[in-house]
Amino acid sequence: MTADEWIEVIIRACLACDALLGLLLAAFAPRLRPGAPDQVTRMVRLTALVAALWAACLALAWPPSLPIFHLAASVTGVVAIGLVFALIRLLLRLPPVLTAEESVRDLLTGVLSRSGLLQAYRQLPAGTPVSVALIDVNGLKLMNDVQGHNTGDLFLHGIAQALTAASPAGSLIGRWGGDEFVTLTPSTSPEIVMDTLKLALRATPGARPGLPAFAFGVAGTHTPEPLERPIAVADERMYTFKQRQREIQVLHGGGKGPDSLEEYARQLDLLTTPEELLPLGLSLSLRLVGFEAAAYYGRVNGSFRLLNFSGDERLRDLHGQWSAHLDTGQGPVGEAVITRRTTWSADYQNDTRGLPECKVAGLRSVLATPVYDASRLTGILCLTSFEAWHAVTPQRRYLLERLAQHIGYALEGMQMHEEEKQQLEEGNQT
Numbered sequence: 001m002t003a004d005e006w007i008e009v010i011i012r013a014c015l016a017c018d019a020l021l022g023l024l025l026a027a028f029a030p031r032l033r034p035g036a037p038d039q040v041t042r043m044v045r046l047t048a049l050v051a052a053l054w055a056a057c058l059a060l061a062w063p064p065s066l067p068i069f070h071l072a073a074s075v076t077g078v079v080a081i082g083l084v085f086a087l088i089r090l091l092l093r094l095p096p097v098l099t100a101e102e103s104v105r106d107l108l109t110g111v112l113s114r115s116g117l118l119q120a121y122r123q124l125p126a127g128t129p130v131s132v133a134l135i136d137v138n139g140l141k142l143m144n145d146v147q148g149h150n151t152g153d154l155f156l157h158g159i160a161q162a163l164t165a166a167s168p169a170g171s172l173i174g175r176w177g178g179d180e181f182v183t184l185t186p187s188t189s190p191e192i193v194m195d196t197l198k199l200a201l202r203a204t205p206g207a208r209p210g211l212p213a214f215a216f217g218v219a220g221t222h223t224p225e226p227l228e229r230p231i232a233v234a235d236e237r238m239y240t241f242k243q244r245q246r247e248i249q250v251l252h253g254g255g256k257g258p259d260s261l262e263e264y265a266r267q268l269d270l271l272t273t274p275e276e277l278l279p280l281g282l283s284l285s286l287r288l289v290g291f292e293a294a295a296y297y298g299r300v301n302g303s304f305r306l307l308n309f310s311g312d313e314r315l316r317d318l319h320g321q322w323s324a325h326l327d328t329g330q331g332p333v334g335e336a337v338i339t340r341r342t343t344w345s346a347d348y349q350n351d352t353r354g355l356p357e358c359k360v361a362g363l364r365s366v367l368a369t370p371v372y373d374a375s376r377l378t379g380i381l382c383l384t385s386f387e388a389w390h391a392v393t394p395q396r397r398y399l400l401e402r403l404a405q406h407i408g409y410a411l412e413g414m415q416m417h418e419e420e421k422q423q424l425e426e427g428n429q430t
Helices: 003-032 038-060 067-092 114-122 140-147 149-166 190-203 228-251 261-269 274-289 313-321 323-328 331-339 356-360 394-429
Strands: 129-137 172-175 180-186 214-222 293-300 303-311 343-345 365-373 376-385
Touching: 114 172, 114 180, 129 149, 129 190, 129 228, 140 149, 149 172, 149 180, 149 190, 180 190, 190 214, 214 228, 261 274, 261 394, 274 293, 274 303, 274 376, 274 394, 293 313, 303 313, 303 323, 303 376, 313 323, 313 376, 323 331, 331 343, 331 365, 331 376, 365 394, 376 394
Parallel strands: none
Antiparallel strands: 129 180, 129 214, 172 180, 293 303, 293 376, 343 365, 365 376
C-alpha cells in the first residue's frame, strides 16, 4: 500500500476508536460514578455521543481526494479522543457520593436522616394513624463549647441509641436537625409514645448532672397529611414541657442548671429578691461553670463574712476562714476588693498572688467579682475549684458578673424599700 493509503487507514482507525470510546462512555457513564448528579451525567453522555457520531461520520465519509481534509480529520480525531478522556477524568474526579442506603441515614447517629424519615413516612399506607414526637437535646451547645465537639457527637449518638431501644417496634427514628430528633410511630397512641420517651429520658445521662438529656412533645396525625402540622404541634408542646420543667426546678432549687448563658440570664430574671438570688443564683452559677464551690462574702460592720455558700459542704468552714483575707485585700480574691474588678487565677498553685494556706488546701482555680449596692461595695462573689483546673473564660466571668449585678440591684431595691418604710414611720410619728 502507498503512503496515502496507510495514512487513510490510520486516520479511519483513530476515528473508529473515537466513535467506539464515545459510545461506550455515553452508555456506561452512570456506572463510572454511581450517584453522580443527573445534570453532570447527562452532560457527559450527550457530549460523548456527539463526539462519537462526529468521529463515525468522518470515518465513513473519508474523501481522500481533498488534501485539506486530511488535516481537518486528523485534528478532529485528536480533539474527539481528547474530549472523551477529559470527560472520563471529570467523572472520576467528582467528590464521593452517598449510596442509596447512606443517603437516607444520618452518618453520625445511624438513625434516618431528615430526607430518609420523610421518604419512609410517605411510604406508609394511606390513613395510617401516626404518633409524631419531637425530641430536643438539652445542653448540646454548651457541651460542644466546653468539652469539644467529639464529646457532643458521642452524646448525640447515645441519645439516638436510647431512642431506638425504647421506641415501640415499627417506629421510624430520624435526626431532624443539629440537636433534634423526630420519631414516627405508626398505629400507636401518643400516650404510649410519651410513656416510652419518659423511660428513655430516665435511662439516658444528661449533658451534665441534674440536666435531663432531652425534652419532647408528641402529636398525632394520619397519613398522608404533611408532617408540618404535627411537627409544629409537637414543637409547641415540647417547649411548654421544657418551660414547666425549668420553672419548677429553678424556683424550688432543683438540680437542673441552665443550658446556655442566655438561659442563665433568663433564669436569674425569675429571682428578684436577695433571699432567692443568693442561694439559687450561686447554685445555678456553680452547675453551669463546673467549679466545686460558690460563696458570697457580705460586708457586715466593715468586715467581710461568709453569708451564703453552695457546693461541697466540707469546704464551707475553709471558705469561712478565708474571709479575713478579704479585709486586708490579700490574694486574687482580695484583689477584687482593692481593684473593684473581677479577678481570677486558673492555676492558683503557681500564682505568685496565691496565699500559702489556700495552696496547702489544694485550691487550683478561683474566680471572684465584686457586688455593688449603688456605688457601695457590699460583697464579693467567689467560685473555687479544688479537683480540677479551669480556664477562666470570658463566658464564665460574664455569668458571675451578671449574678453580681442582679444581687446588687436586689440589695439596692431592698435598701430603698427600707428607707421609704423608715421615712413613712417617721412621718406617722410626727
